[in-house]
Amino acid sequence: MFEYAPAPESRSVVDIAPSYGLFINGTFEAPGSTGGVFKTVNPATEEVLAEVSAAGPEDVDRAVAAARSAFGPWSALPGAERAKYLFRIARIIQERSRELAVLESLDNGKPIKESRDVDLPLVAAHFFYYAGWADKLEYAGFGENPRPIGVAAQVIPWNFPLLMLAWKIAPALATGNTVVLKPAETTPLSALFFADICRQADLPPGVVNIITGAGETGRTLVEHPGVDKVAFTGSTEVGRQIARSVAGTGKRLTLELGGKAANIVFDDAPIDQAVEGIVNGIFFNQGHVCCAGSRLLVQESAYDEVMESLKRRMATLRLGDPLDKNTDIGAINSAEQLERIRVLTDAGSQEGPERWSPPCELPAQGFWFAPTIFTGVTQAHRIAREEIFGPVLSVLTFRTPAEAIEKANNTPYGLSAGIWSEKGSLILAVADKLRAGVIWANTFNKFDPTSPFGGYKESGYGREGGRHGLEAYLG
Amino acid sequence: MTATLDLRASLHGLPGVDKVGVEARAAALATRSVKTTAKAAAIDLAIRMVDLTTLEGADTPGKVRALAAKALRPDPADSSCPHVGAVCVYPAMVPYVAEVLAGSGVHLASVATAFPSGQAPLDVKLADTRDAVAAGADEIDMVISRGAFLAGRYDHVFEEIVAVKQACGDAHLKVILETGELATYDNVRRASWLAMLAGADFIKTSTGKVPVAATLPVTLVMLEAVRDFRARTGRQVGVKPAGGIKTTKDAIKYLVMINETVGDDWLDPAWFRFGASSLLNDLLMQRTKLTTGHYAGPDYFTLD
Amino acid sequence: MKAADTAWRHTLAKKPPVVTAPAAPTRLGVRKTYKLFIGGKFPRSESGRTYLVNGDNVALASRKDARDAVVAARAAQPKWAGATAYNRGQVLYRIAEMLESRRDEFAAQGVPVAEVEAAVDRWVWYAGWADKIAQVHGGANPVAGPFFNISAPEPTGVVAVVAPASFLGLVSVIAPAIVTGNTVVVLAAGPQAAVTLAEVLATSDVPGGVVNILTGNAAETAPWLASHDDVNAIDLAGVTDLDLATELERAAAGNLKRVLRPGDPENDFAGDPGLKPMVALLETKTVWHPKGF
Incomplete structure (x- = not known):
């Protein structure tokens, strides 16, 4: 075999401070007496990257108060001026994308080629897109005088730390809201870097506040009476708790939650591209993707061909150092997540399906999981119903389009789905009947700031991206 | 008539190729970073895969002799540098090249069958082929009748390849699909299978004489075709992208693609060639850079 | 809510509904029992319960009636959503026609004529959407x-509605939900007018199960709908008790229902509804496909 020599991206392009405060009202502050500190580690090595502040109730109070006092002037600013701040932020992100990509891979464990080629370009594009809306809101179809809501509490997950930040902050700011954002406990660094970008852009203090911490900080923020709007991306279980806690408060709420997407391969599919789509659907970002194609539905008449190609392709996946430019599969984000994947895959093994992984050496340090497929899975198995959020694919079969649709929809989730076929009428008919917010036909895991993203049923409500994404932040 | 129907049914029964998907896959493979020791190994392999080519109206015995000499010793200053895979010339030039290459292990390829258009009667094409083989060519690069292919006359194209293969005798037959004229990836996949079913030893992208020559995604489709063909029939067929591959960086992208789609078995000059001329000097300059540690200049490499 | 509360005491009617002129001394008026509207049929409550509203016996829906109504709404939803938009528009316009022709009946139940006319116009407005x-x-x-x-946009599915007290309010919550292909289970406030509207719907080409109307005590049935896992959204437009609204919203979080919170209690529904009532009950489906040959 033609072996590639190590090709590591330079870690030294980004400076990581030994410790970080909370970004409140335009400055980094130490947490108050109710707060604390925690460490963030590189999941590929378990090395501590930095010490980060845990915001306590007092800190949340201060952050919400800062956002509240910034709201008046910020929302009164002409849209064209708000737009220019966002354009400026977008440009700085472009200029500093190499630093950010390295930082994201260090803190998250995702391969540098993904943070460099997927996350960062989409982050910058998202700010550019919503920048342009700031002075055009009256043309967006939400009435003649659309108004911002106020202070938005935003809680985001660890799988795409900076991209999820962009999805939350860009539309909120474009519409004239101010924000308090809490990044995930295991991936706070890129959000703190973004705080610095806000300063570099001379964004008025208090418009963006970044507070770090674990679930308790998030809960305090979401339940804070000074908050007018809550936006959350994360698990369905936490989403449910937030929906309960927001009940009766009048706070506006949007939720992007879990998924268990069906990726449906018909026997007339472009097989080689379908196999790429299957691989991209479940192994992109270690499967830490809410819209991952985690249930593969293959038409029985194409089963052998698809599975043979898929296994051959999986054998070429390169797992290892996230900073190596040739790495396809990086580290699992945390020990906790690795444990969850193990519990569910162990259940999968015990319930009967056949488990397969390509030969794959896992590094001794850090959190790793080999790309895995289960065949012979039925709808009754846990691995076909529960979101694993890891590089684990459950393979099911079907005979007819109606059966594929029925199986695809047989889940409380409804975030995304894939369809592979060369027959246009089949694609359109199936797309029409799938109960999911994003349908990828002959492609998978594609994202764009102009394209609304969000789920049906227990995958949450509201849309992010596109004109639709403005609605969540307009009164 | 039955044969026509069977051929059509077989070729149109192949899985489709999604353009955006295949191009995205090729582009993703092109981002592989190949450095240091891996790069050194790749450069030597690429040199061994070069079909050093001149196909000009102005070719003369002197010109092709010099090219053949270079094929034998691409870098006169470095005896560790391997020789190329083959020299590729017009049939009229074959005897002059044969003299130089005799016994060297470097193959002698010739473009026959009314290259590059293929627009000649079959007997002329066959005579062209026999002459080249008789003059010493051990590899024949033929062109298919693209017009017949595009008109759906698959049996015609098939029978021509069978006839030329027969005229080749022991010489290896490379079938040029001229993918730039086939226009779609579905056609590239079908033409690949057609050529292989008719007996091609190699399938080759292009003549180098039309605006669109070899591309990564076209080669990817052809690699998938030879992979699937071997799985189905047990017979291995080689692949030759030709035209437009000018730099070491380009060549390495092709090697990465072989590595990750068909694997080791094709990482060999017996099964993969680059139809190129200027590529060789860039490979030599990069090779020197790796050896000496500084950048090389064109004046230090022969221009033959 | 008000009507239900009054009826709760099982008082006798203060005066019978005006159906005929009381000229002939010997003829006794025939009273109608107001039944539920589920799956296109008019069943009694499975519980056998009724209550009195202005002298009329009205079915008092139970949690099992709510359950049956959800089953009917779910069964009808795919076909209703799958009908052409043109067809749904035609059906809504037919509702307007039938309502127009029965204006007097509503007037006799105490709905001001102007309000009935506004309701007719609202059906026409939504029909065009x-x-x-x-x-x-x-x-x-x-x-x-x-x-x-x-x-x-696609319909969100089965929508539970706690309807506002006014007739125009009732129409203003049903029409935007069904025009896009949702089906509804409505907890009606003014039972006679609501059931009479059901009779209009039953004779207007509306497929059975698209609109289901339950009469009775919303505080009793609404929690069952709010917590029902096969209901996709709940519209609390008619909830005036804010504690109940909070309880329902909390219950709705169980399967992450889309929740439309109680509106302004002073809203007479006379103004331009805008897009919100429709958009709130729509999902956005985004489809990607590569372009290439």
């Missing part, structure tokens, strides 16, 4: 890549 909302609320997304990408 059936084949336009997708154009206004959806569209092509110019993504940065070789992809065809469109977003189109």
Whole structure:
């Protein structure tokens, strides 16, 4: 075999401070007496990257108060001026994308080629897109005088730390809201870097506040009476708790939650591209993707061909150092997540399906999981119903389009789905009947700031991206 | 008539190729970073895969002799540098090249069958082929009748390849699909299978004489075709992208693609060639850079 | 809510509904039992319970009636959503026609004529939206890549509605839900007018199960709908008790229902409803497909 020599991206392009405060009202502050500190580690090595502040109730109070006092002037600013701040932020992100990509891979464990080629370009594009809306809101179809809501509490997950930040902050700011954002406990660094970008852009203090911490900080923020709007991306279980806690408060709420997407391969599919789509659907970002194609539905008449190609392709996946430019599969984000994947895959093994992984050496340090497929899975198995959020694919079969649709929809989730076929009428008919917010036909895991993203049923409500994404932040 | 129907049914029964998907896959493979020791190994392999080519109206015995000499010793200053895979010339030039290459292990390829258009009667094409083989060519690069292919006359194209293969005798037959004229990836996949079913030893992208020559995604489709063909029939067929591959960086992208789609078995000059001329000097300059540690200049490499 | 509370005491009617002129001394008026409207049929409550509203016996819906209504609404939903938008528009316009022709009946039940007329006009307004909302609320997304990408609205599914007290309010919550292909289970406040509307719907080509109307005590049945896992959204427009509204919203979080919170209690529904009532009950589906040959 033609072996590639190590090709590591330079870690030294980004400076990581030994410790970080909370970004409140335009400055980094130490947490108050109710707060604390925690460490963030590189999941590929378990090395501590930095010490980060845990915001306590007092800190949340201060952050919400800062956002509240910034709201008046910020929302009164002409849209064209708000737009220019966002354009400026977008440009700085472009200029500093190499630093950010390295930082994201260090803190998250995702391969540098993904943070460099997927996350960062989409982050910058998202700010550019919503920048342009700031002075055009009256043309967006939400009435003649659309108004911002106020202070938005935003809680985001660890799988795409900076991209999820962009999805939350860009539309909120474009519409004239101010924000308090809490990044995930295991991936706070890129959000703190973004705080610095806000300063570099001379964004008025208090418009963006970044507070770090674990679930308790998030809960305090979401339940804070000074908050007018809550936006959350994360698990369905936490989403449910937030929906309960927001009940009766009048706070506006949007939720992007879990998924268990069906990726449906018909026997007339472009097989080689379908196999790429299957691989991209479940192994992109270690499967830490809410819209991952985690249930593969293959038409029985194409089963052998698809599975043979898929296994051959999986054998070429390169797992290892996230900073190596040739790495396809990086580290699992945390020990906790690795444990969850193990519990569910162990259940999968015990319930009967056949488990397969390509030969794959896992590094001794850090959190790793080999790309895995289960065949012979039925709808009754846990691995076909529960979101694993890891590089684990459950393979099911079907005979007819109606059966594929029925199986695809047989889940409380409804975030995304894939369809592979060369027959246009089949694609359109199936797309029409799938109960999911994003349908990828002959492609998978594609994202764009102009394209609304969000789920049906227990995958949450509201849309992010596109004109639709403005609605969540307009009164 | 039955044969026509069977051929059509077989070729149109192949899985489709999604353009955006295949191009995205090729582009993703092109981002592989190949450095240091891996790069050194790749450069030597690429040199061994070069079909050093001149196909000009102005070719003369002197010109092709010099090219053949270079094929034998691409870098006169470095005896560790391997020789190329083959020299590729017009049939009229074959005897002059044969003299130089005799016994060297470097193959002698010739473009026959009314290259590059293929627009000649079959007997002329066959005579062209026999002459080249008789003059010493051990590899024949033929062109298919693209017009017949595009008109759906698959049996015609098939029978021509069978006839030329027969005229080749022991010489290896490379079938040029001229993918730039086939226009779609579905056609590239079908033409690949057609050529292989008719007996091609190699399938080759292009003549180098039309605006669109070899591309990564076209080669990817052809690699998938030879992979699937071997799985189905047990017979291995080689692949030759030709035209437009000018730099070491380009060549390495092709090697990465072989590595990750068909694997080791094709990482060999017996099964993969680059139809190129200027590529060789860039490979030599990069090779020197790796050896000496500084950048090389064109004046230090022969221009033959 | 008000009607239900009054009836709760099982008082006798203060005066019978005006149906005929009381000229003939010997003829006794025939009273109608107001039954539920589920799956296109008019069943009694499975509980056998009724209550009195202005002298009329009205079915008092139970949690099992609510359950049956959800089953009927779910069964009807795919076909209703799958009907052409033109067809749904035609059906809504037919409702307007039938309502217009029965104005007097509503007037006799105490609904002001102007309000009935406004309700007719509202059906006409929504009828026209059936084949336009997708154009206004959806569209092509110019993504940065070789992809065809469109977003189109789709109905969210089965919607539970706690209807406002007024007749125009009732129409104003049902019409925007069903015009896009949702089906509804409505907890009605003014039972006679609501059931009479059901009779209009039953004779207007509305497929059975698209609209289901339950009469009775919303505080009793609404929690069952709010917590029902096969209900996709709940509209609390008619909830005036804020504690109940909070309880229902909390219950709705169980399966992450879309929740439309109680509106302004002073809202007489006379103004332009805008797009919100429709959009709130729509999902946006975005479809990507590569372009290439």
